[in-house]
Every structure is written in C-alpha cells, then in structure tokens.
Amino acid sequence: MKLALRLDDNHSSNLQGREARGVFIKSGGIFMGMTVTEKIIANKANLSQVKPGQIVQVPVDFAFFHDNNAPIAIRQFSRLPNASVWDSSKVMFVLDHHSPSTTLRAAQHHQNIRDFAKKHNIKVSEVGRGVSHPVVAEEGYARPGRIILGTDSHTVGLGTFGCLATGIGSTEMAAVLATGSIWLQVPETVKIWLDGKLGPHITPKDVALFLLKNFGPSFLNYAAVEIAGPLVDSLNVEERMAITIMCLEMGVKNAIMPVDEKILNYINGTQKTEKIFQADKDAVYASVVQFDVSSLEPIVATPGLPTNGVEVNQAEGVEINQATLGSCSGAFLHDLEAAAEILKGRKVHPGVRFVVVPNSSKVVEKAARLGIISTLVEAGAIFSSPACGTCGGYEVGVLAPDETCISTTTRNMDGRMGPGGLIYLASARTVAASAVMGKITDPRKLGGGN
Amino acid sequence: MNKSLNGKAFKFGDDVDTGQIIPGKYVVLTDPNELASHVFEDVAPEFKGKVEMGDIIIAGKNFGTGSSREHAPKAIKFSGISAVIAKSFARIFYRNAINIGLFAITLPQVDEIKENDQITINLNEGKVINHTQGKEYKFDLPHKVMLDIFAEGGIIPFTKKELNLK
Numbered sequence: 001m002k003l004a005l006r007l008d009d010n011h012s013s014n015l016q017g018r019e020a021r022g023v024f025i026k027s028g029g030i031f032m033g034m035t036v037t038e039k040i041i042a043n044k045a046n047l048s049q050v051k052p053g054q055i056v057q058v059p060v061d062f063a064f065f066h067d068n069n070a071p072i073a074i075r076q077f078s079r080l081p082n083a084s085v086w087d088s089s090k091v092m093f094v095l096d097h098h099s100p101s102t103t104l105r106a107a108q109h110h111q112n113i114r115d116f117a118k119k120h121n122i123k124v125s126e127v128g129r130g131v132s133h134p135v136v137a138e139e140g141y142a143r144p145g146r147i148i149l150g151t152d153s154h155t156v157g158l159g160t161f162g163c164l165a166t167g168i169g170s171t172e173m174a175a176v177l178a179t180g181s182i183w184l185q186v187p188e189t190v191k192i193w194l195d196g197k198l199g200p201h202i203t204p205k206d207v208a209l210f211l212l213k214n215f216g217p218s219f220l221n222y223a224a225v226e227i228a229g230p231l232v233d234s235l236n237v238e239e240r241m242a243i244t245i246m247c248l249e250m251g252v253k254n255a256i257m258p259v260d261e262k263i264l265n266y267i268n269g270t271q272k273t274e275k276i277f278q279a280d281k282d283a284v285y286a287s288v289v290q291f292d293v294s295s296l297e298p299i300v301a302t303p304g305l306p307t308n309g310v311e312v313n314q315a316e317g318v319e320i321n322q323a324t325l326g327s328c329s330g331a332f333l334h335d336l337e338a339a340a341e342i343l344k345g346r347k348v349h350p351g352v353r354f355v356v357v358p359n360s361s362k363v364v365e366k367a368a369r370l371g372i373i374s375t376l377v378e379a380g381a382i383f384s385s386p387a388c389g390t391c392g393g394y395e396v397g398v399l400a401p402d403e404t405c406i407s408t409t410t411r412n413m414d415g416r417m418g419p420g421g422l423i424y425l426a427s428a429r430t431v432a433a434s435a436v437m438g439k440i441t442d443p444r445k446l447g448g449g450n
Numbered sequence: 451m452n453k454s455l456n457g458k459a460f461k462f463g464d465d466v467d468t469g470q471i472i473p474g475k476y477v478v479l480t481d482p483n484e485l486a487s488h489v490f491e492d493v494a495p496e497f498k499g500k501v502e503m504g505d506i507i508i509a510g511k512n513f514g515t516g517s518s519r520e521h522a523p524k525a526i527k528f529s530g531i532s533a534v535i536a537k538s539f540a541r542i543f544y545r546n547a548i549n550i551g552l553f554a555i556t557l558p559q560v561d562e563i564k565e566n567d568q569i570t571i572n573l574n575e576g577k578v579i580n581h582t583q584g585k586e587y588k589f590d591l592p593h594k595v596m597l598d599i600f601a602e603g604g605i606i607p608f609t610k611k612e613l614n615l616k
Contacts, residue, residue: 105478153518169520169546175609218512392474413467419492
C-alpha cells in the first residue's frame with residue numbers, strides 16, 4: 001500500500017492566495033477534462049470550464065449553522081443594517097453542540113437562535129435531534145451537484161452525496177446569509193481509489209484512520225479529495241460518511257464520492273431529478289493514489305493528532321478510564337451495531353466508563369427497534385442524548401488530567417476532552433473490545449461478529 | 451494598500467489546532483475580549499501576559515488546524531496580535547482570519563525568525579522585515595478578493611458595501 005505520487009507540501013500550501021503552479025489547462029479555448037468538484041463549481045459559476053487556483057463566485061444551495069457558531073453569526077448579521085435572509089428555505093440552525101442545553105449560557109444561546117429563526121422563518125433542528133451532518137443528510141438537503149456550507153469543519157462529510165460541501169466560519173456565514181453566495185478558489189483534486197474487501201472486524205473507521213495516517217495533517221490542505229472504488233461501492237451511505245467526515249483532518253477543502261443507487265435511494269432521488277456529475281476521462285488530478293484495504297489491520301490514532309495512526313498491536317495494553325462512541329463520524333447505527341456485537345453477553349470493565357452518544361435521533365430509534373440499546377445498556381453502557389457529545393469536551397464525558405479515553409470521535413488533539421486527558425481514536429469494535437478489557441484491545445481477540 | 455504591521459515575534463510550532471488556541475469549553479463565549487482572555491490558556495499560559503498591541507505570531511505548518519471555530523482567530527486578534535505568519539495554514543482558519551480582519555500570510559523562512567525578534571510586515575511592498583536580524587523577505591500577497599475584504603476591515607463591512615446597506 002504505497003502512495004503512487006506525492007505532492008510536495010509547499011505545493012498545496014502555495015495554492016492559497018494565488019494561482020496554483022502546475023496548472024495543466026491549455027489556453028485558447030481548448031477544452032480540458034474536469035474532475036467532479038471542478039464540474040460542480042463550473043456549473044454553479046456558469047462557466048464552461050474552471051481550473052485549480054481560479055477564484056469564482058458561486059450561489060449557495062444550502063447553509064447550516066450550529067449552536068456553537070450561530071451566536072456569533074447572528075451578532076455579525078445584525079451589523080448589516082436592513083439586511084434580509086437571502087432564502088430562508090435554504091437555511092437551517094442545528095442545536096447539536098450543547099444539546100440539550102448544558103449550561104445557562106448555552107440555554108440563552110439556544111433561545112436567541114430560536115428567536116432569530118422564528119423572526120426570519122428559518123428551520124431549527126432542535127436539541128436531541130442530532131449532529132448537523134447526519135441530520136442534514138437524513139433530511140435530504142445534501143444532494144448531488146449542490147454547494148453546501150456549514151459552520152462546522154466536518155461539513156466535508158456531506159460530499160458523500162456528490163455535492164461540494166465545506167465548512168466556513170460564523171462571520172462569513174453571516175455574510176452568506178445576506179448574499180446567498182460565496183467566493184471559492186477552485187481546489188486541485190487528489191483521487192483516492194479504494195480496492196479490496198475489509199477483513200473481519202475491520203471497519204470504515206479503520207479505513208479513515210489509515211488514510212489519515214498516510215497523508216498526515218496538512219498534506220491535502222486546500223485540496224478536493226475524490227474517493228471511489230469497489231470498497232466505497234460496497235459500503236452503505238453512513239459508512240461512507242464515516243470516511244469522508246474524517247478527511248477534514250487531512251486539511252481537505254472538500255471530499256466527494258460517486259453517486260450510485262444507494263445514494264439516490266437514501267435521498268429519494270433519481271438519475272433524472274438529480275444533477276449528477278462524473279469526472280471526465282481526461283480530468284487532471286494533482287495525484288492519484290490507490291490502496292488495497294484487504295490486509296488492513298485495526299488502526300488506532302495515538303494522542304495528539306488524528307493522523308497519528310498505528311496498527312492496533314502497537315497501542316494494545318494501554319489502560320483506559322473511558323471508552324466512547326460519539327460524534328458525527330463515529331456514532332452511526334453501524335457503530336452501535338458493531339459495539340453491540342462485541343458487547344453481547346459481556347460486561348464493560350469495572351474501571352471503565354463506557355459512554356455512548358448516538359449522532360442522530362433516527363440512530364436511537366433504529367437501535368432501539370433492533371435491541372441494540374438494550375444489549376449495550378445491559379453490558380454497562382451509559383447513554384447520552386444525540387449531540388456532538390464527548391467529541392469536543394462539551395460537558396459530556398470530559399476527562400480529568402492524565403485520564404485516558406479510547407473513542408470513535410473525530411479528534412484527539414491535546415486537551416480536546418479536557419486539559420491533560422489523553423485520547424486514542426479507533427473503530428467502534430476496537431473501542432468496545434477495549435471497554436470490556438479495560439485496556440486497548442484488538443477486537444479480533446474477542447471474536448464474534450462480522 | 452498602504453499599511454504596515456509592527457510587533458515582536460511569538461513563536462509556535464507545527465499543527466497548532468483551534469482547541470489549543472481557544473479550548474472548547476470557551477466556545478460558548480461570544481465577546482471577543484472575553485475570548486482573548488483565554489487565548490492559548492492550556493498550551494502557552496504565559497502568552498497573555500507578554501503580548502502587546504501589534505505583536506506577530508510566527509508559526510510552522512498547518513496553523514489553525516481543527517475546528518471551524520472563529521473564536522480562535524478572534525481570540526488571537528483581540529489579544530493584540532496584528533498578524534500570523536506561518537509556513538502554511540489550515541483552510542478554514544485562514545479564511546476566518548481574513549474575514550475578521552486578522553492578517554495572515556505564508557512564508558517559507560519562518561524558522562529563521564526567533565522569539566522576540568522585532569518584525570514589520572509591509573503590506574504595500576509585500577515584505578517581511580526582521581529588524582533584530584537585519585533580514586528581509588518577500589512574500590506573496592493574498593489574492594485580491596482577500597485583500598479587498600481585509601482592506602474593508604473584514605467580510606461584514608465588505609458585504610455592507612457590496613450590498614449597499616445603510
């Protein structure tokens with residue numbers, strides 16, 4: 001499993017603020033092939049062609065704010081005298097970071113958001129409904145060909161639906177709320193082709209942590225990453241999102257996957273009704289990288305950065321105080337299901353707090369119907385309501401200094417779950433196996449499942 | 451743009467993430483001065499006491515990686531910092547910085563700059579001057595779109611002008 005070609009780090013970082021070097025487009029009206037991301041941008045910008053480095057203005061199809069960033073956005077919007085919301089049907093507030101309200105301040109923010117939303121006729125995804133990315137997906141707002149913006153970095157995960165989805169800050173979002181458009185620099189595209197089949201107990205999260213380990217935290221800065229191949233085809237929609245969401249941790253501007261029947265069924269769309277783009281045969285990629293995942297081992301990212309992946313045997317034996325299933329990328333139905341397979345008939349180690357924060361209310365409903373919640377609770381799991389939960393240290397599952405947690409969440413930077421706490425990232429299977437043993441454990445040693 | 455930024459250098463390494471700039475527990479704060487009072491609290495608690503108006507952060511690769519929280523560039527700006535010079539930036543941090551009026555440029559030679567060096571960024575000529583070491587570096591100015599936004603003081607005043615709001 002080798003990189004076919006490496007971009008140099010400066011190359012991608014130099015993209016910022018000026019035309020990229022190594023642009024392969026010929027001048028004089030000769031049409032060169034475009035990648036999916038380039039086609040989406042060109043279509044929205046009403047141009048026949050765009051090239052990496054070019055700056056274009058595009059209309060926004062859907063924009064969402066979460067409760068951490070909405071208060072600043074609302075405040076900034078009020079600095080635009082007499083501004084109106086460009087199209088309230090294309091906007092949503094999602095109350096997910098402090099849900100249900102965890103402090104007086106959070107409760108006041110929620111109240112302000114609800115008041116603003118009511119005044120401007122904007123939808124609110126209420127507390128308990130779930131994390132923005134799965135909710136936006138479930139509600140069918142992420143559709144092929146669209147430009148989707150969220151005030152959350154992991155918005156890139158919505159590119160699973162063949163749209164250009166990316167995160168921006170609150171002040172810029174306040175401007176978008178008034179204008180309905182944004183400037184974008186056309187990114188270079190890196191293509192990742194995933195071949196092979198996952199072995200027993202190896203999950204999409206392991207694939208994500210493996211990709212992160214290979215590319216590092218900034219190698220794909222400003223790039224579009226197009227992920228496809230037989231492995232992607234074999235995964236369900238939410239398993240795909242588990243991978244695209246994590247791509248942000250490599251610095252990507254957007255991640256995108258091909259649109260197939262599974263995607264169309266999920267969003268109740270058809271080939272005819274949706275704007276589906278395919279890359280041209282002569283599309284120009286900054287790099288094409290191929291991996292065969294058949295011999296992939298469970299991956300654990302050691303504390304510090306999500307890109308610190310090692311094979312599980314190099315982290316095994318580390319004692320843990322907490323194990324968590326949570327976040328946009330790590331608490332889908334498939335995560336709870338996988339953990340339940342490991343935990344069925346077993347008990348969480350007495351020295352471990354096993355915290356489960358599903359990422360949407362639909363996950364809770366389905367898990368309840370399938371008996372997954374009772375399996376997890378009988379094993380000793382603590383359930384919290386759907387939210388961003390333990391991932392950002394948002395009052396749920398905060399660690400004391402020197403405590404160690406293994407988690408399916410998105411990040412493990414120093415202090416992410418509380419100053420001095422150490423976070424290992426892993427799949428739901430590795431987290432569940434570790435919760436049983438009280439130390440980081442290869443899930444294959446506990447057998448069962450898959 | 452006829453402008454220069456002056457101050458002493460504060461050095462940071464690679465991959466400084468937004469959670470280190472402003473920990474997650476403070477993201478409920480919206481007042482920029484309150485945010486600034488917690489800047490780098492866990493990783494560089496001495497920073498707050500030393501920083502003066504105009505000072506400049508000198509960082510390695512991928513500065514501002516992590517969440518989209520604008521609280522991070524805001525906490526930096528309202529602590530008194532006028533600009534961040536880094537080998538490279540995480541995408542959202544970079545956009546946020548320009549959008550709220552914190553200047554940010556990339557410079558490959560940041561390793562040559564030492565803590566406390568007196569730095570001037572000349573925006574007009576695209577030059578970084580290290581007075582302490584007597585060195586000068588050319589840098590590429592951000593794209594015109596970003597310079598226009600920065601010149602207006604951020605994306606809100608820029609949008610106000612664009613939409614002709616009064």
